[in-house]
Each structure stands twice: as structure tokens, then as C-alpha cells.
Amino acid sequence: MAQMNILVTGGAGFIASHIVDKYISLGHRIIVVDHNLKNKSYLNSKAQYIESDIDDKKIEDIFRDNKIDVINHHAAQISVEDAEKFPEENAKTNILGTLHLLEMARKYKIKKFIFSSSAALYGNVKQLPVTENTLTNPNSQYGISKLCAEKYVLLYNQLYDLDITIFRYANAYGPRQKGGVIALCTQNILQNKPLAVRGDGETTRDFVFVEDIAEVNALVLTKQTQSKIFNVSTNTKTSINNFITFLSDITKITPQIIKTQLIAGEIINSRLDNTLIFKELQWKPKTSFKEGLQKTIVAFEKEYNHKELGE
Numbered sequence: 384m385a386q387m388n389i390l391v392t393g394g395a396g397f398i399a400s401h402i403v404d405k406y407i408s409l410g411h412r413i414i415v416v417d418h419n420l421k422n423k424s425y426l427n428s429k430a431q432y433i434e435s436d437i438d439d440k441k442i443e444d445i446f447r448d449n450k451i452d453v454i455n456h457h458a459a460q461i462s463v464e465d466a467e468k469f470p471e472e473n474a475k476t477n478i479l480g481t482l483h484l485l486e487m488a489r490k491y492k493i494k495k496f497i498f499s500s501s502a503a504l505y506g507n508v509k510q511l512p513v514t515e516n517t518l519t520n521p522n523s524q525y526g527i528s529k530l531c532a533e534k535y536v537l538l539y540n541q542l543y544d545l546d547i548t549i550f551r552y553a554n555a556y557g558p559r560q561k562g563g564v565i566a567l568c569t570q571n572i573l574q575n576k577p578l579a580v581r582g583d584g585e586t587t588r589d590f591v592f593v594e595d596i597a598e599v600n601a602l603v604l605t606k607q608t609q610s611k612i613f614n615v616s617t618n619t620k621t622s623i624n625n626f627i628t629f630l631s632d633i634t635k636i637t638p639q640i641i642k643t644q645l646i647a648g649e650i651i652n653s654r655l656d657n658t659l660i661f662k663e664l665q666w667k668p669k670t671s672f673k674e675g676l677q678k679t680i681v682a683f684e685k686e687y688n689h690k691e692l693g694e
């Protein structure tokens with residue numbers, strides 16, 4: 384594969400730090416823009432890091448000074464709860480930030496724009512699994528901001544012939560994750576703290592392992608597709624109660640459960656069809672839920688051991 388210069392936004396965060404590792408392993412040159420570079424252990428020593436907001440005008444310097452081939456855009460305000468509390472902040476990053484990057488793509492004639500979207504834009508639907516053609520009907524500020532950003536990405540494809548791919552991720556999980564039910568419960572169980580479960584624990588999610596997500600971000604660099612939007616999922620449902628049973632079996636710890644209320648904008652059941660992405664990109668998730676969970680637990684245990692040793 385020819386070496387490409389790739390700008391990865393949010394590359395110091397959970398999903399995109401794995402994508403950075405994958406791209407580096409394939410020999411690409413990576414520049415990361417992220418406004419938070421505190422998690423040093425997630426940074427790849429072979430990538431270049433620029434600490435900045437994505438909507439800061441100064442990021443134009445990157446495009447002036449480097450011949451960027453691909454923008455892989457993962458920076459976002461990702462919390463449904465924070466988006467409810469600070470909707471304007473959410474829109475600023477998720478909508479205006481994306482627009483700023485699209486403008487850079489247009490001005491500097493970028494070959495490809497990869498955008499991380501979300502299952503959140505389907506909202507609560509009657510029929511599962513959702514396909515890419517299911518009507519989008521977000522029930523959260525976060526979902527609306529992702530849908531709006533998607534529309535801009537599609538528009539830049541139509542108006543300026545920018546090659547684009549939009550990935551609608553189901554619920555990602557894996558090492559380095561900070562929020563979300565899997566990371567929070569895994570961290571708590573390892574510290575013998577109680578686990579907070581929203582509602583009755585029977586809400587279901589389609590959990591997709593982060594390394595499988597990194598894989599598809601690599602595949603799309605070289606493969607042409609007819610479609611522009613793809614679900615990235617396992618098309619299986621796991622209830623939160625099921626997940627906790629798995630977690631308890633693997634760690635051999637019986638946790639204390641604290642029930643809390645469902646939050647505004649919470650999706651009750653989520654499962655995404657992944658037929659299209661298999662057909663066009665020949666991608667399907669390689670990691671079973673149990674295997675992914677085991678890897679996640681091992682990674683979190685390692686983080687704690689390092690912390691305890693003061694490393």
C-alpha cells in the first residue's frame with residue numbers, strides 16, 4: 384500500500400488512538416489534532432501530535448505545511464448527557480468543527496474524508512436491526528449534531544466531489560475507553576466498587592470491539608465503495624444484565640449493583656444490520672464479545688498495576 388499522509392482528529396481518544404496505531408503499522412504518516420493530549424500512554428511515538436481544537440483557524444497551517452491525502456475525523460463531544468447540558472458546545476464541536484475540516488478538505492483538495500458517525504441518529508426505532516436506509520430520527524442533542532454533520536459531509540461530496548465514507552458505529556468498547564457502560568463497569572468491578580445500571584438492565588446494545596473498528600478504517604483507505612454510509616456493528620444484541628454476567632464470570636467477582644434512572648435521550652434497544660459493509664468492504668467483526676471483554680479487562684488491569692507502581 385502506498386504511504387499516505389493522514390490527518391486523524393481525536394487521535395488521542397479511545398477509538399481514533401487505535402486507528403492511529405493501525406495506520407502507523409501499515410506505514411502511513413500520521414498527524415493527530417486533538418485538544419487533549421493528557422493520556423500519554425495512548426499516544427503513538429511515530430505520530431505527530433498537535434494540541435488544538437478542530438475548529439481553530441490555526442489548523443490550516445497543517446494543510447499548508449503538509450500534503451494531506453486523507454482526513455479521518457473522529458474528534459467529537461461524545462457524551463449524550465453533556466450534550467443535553469451544553470447543547471451549544473456540542474453543536475460547536477460536532478457540527479461547526481466538522482464543517483471547518485470539510486472546508487479545509489475542499490480548499491486543499493483532500494482525496495478522502497472519513498467521518499465517524501453514530502447509531503444515535505436512528506433514535507428509538509420500532510424495528511430492529513436498523514439498516515443504513517432506516518429513517519433517521521435522533522432523540523438526543525448528540526444524535527442531532529451527528530446527523531447534521533453527516534449531511535454536511537454528504538453535501539461536500541455532491542458539491543465538490545470529495546470522496547467520503549461515513550461510518551455509523553454501534554456501541555464501541557475496548558482498551559482505553561473512558562466512558563460508556565463497559566468501561567465504567569469494568570473499572571468499577573476491578574476496584575471492588577458497585578456497578579451502576581440504568582433502568583432494569585434489560586436495555587440492549589450492539590457492542591463492537593475497537594480493534595475491529597480500526598480494521599475497517601484501514602480497509603476503506605484502499606477500497607472503492609458504491610455506498611457512502613455504512614453501519615459498523617456486530618448485528619447482535621447484548622443486554623446490560625448479560626454483559627454484567629459475562630464480566631462477573633471472567634473476573635470471578637460478584638458485584639454489587641446500584642440501579643439508576645434511564646437518562647434523557649437514552650436508546651432502549653439498539654442493533655445495527657451490517658450486511659452492506661460486508662458486501663462492499665468485505666468487513667465483518669472478528670472479535671467475539673467474550674474475547675473483546677477479556678482483552679478489555681486485561682488492558683484495564685494493566686493500567687491499574689502501572690498506576691499502583693506509580694509509572
Ligand SMILES: NC(=O)c1ccc[n+]([C@@H]2O[C@H](COP(=O)([O-])OP(=O)(O)OC[C@H]3O[C@@H](n4cnc5c(N)ncnc54)[C@H](O)[C@@H]3O)[C@@H](O)[C@H]2O)c1
Pocket residue numbers: 392393394395396397398399416417418419435436437438456457458459460461476480499500501502551552553554555556561563
Ligand atoms: N464510543 C462509541 O461507542 C462511539 C459510537 C458511535 C460513534 N462514536 C464516534 O467516534 C468518535 C470517537 O469517539 P470515542 O469514543 O473515541 O471518544 P473519545 O472522547 O475517546 O475521543 C474523542 C477525542 O476527540 C477529542 N476532541 C473532542 N473535542 C475536540 C475538539 N473540539 N477539538 C479537538 N479534539 C477534540 C477528545 O479530546 C478525544 O481525545 C466520535 O466522533 C464519536 O462520536 C463513538
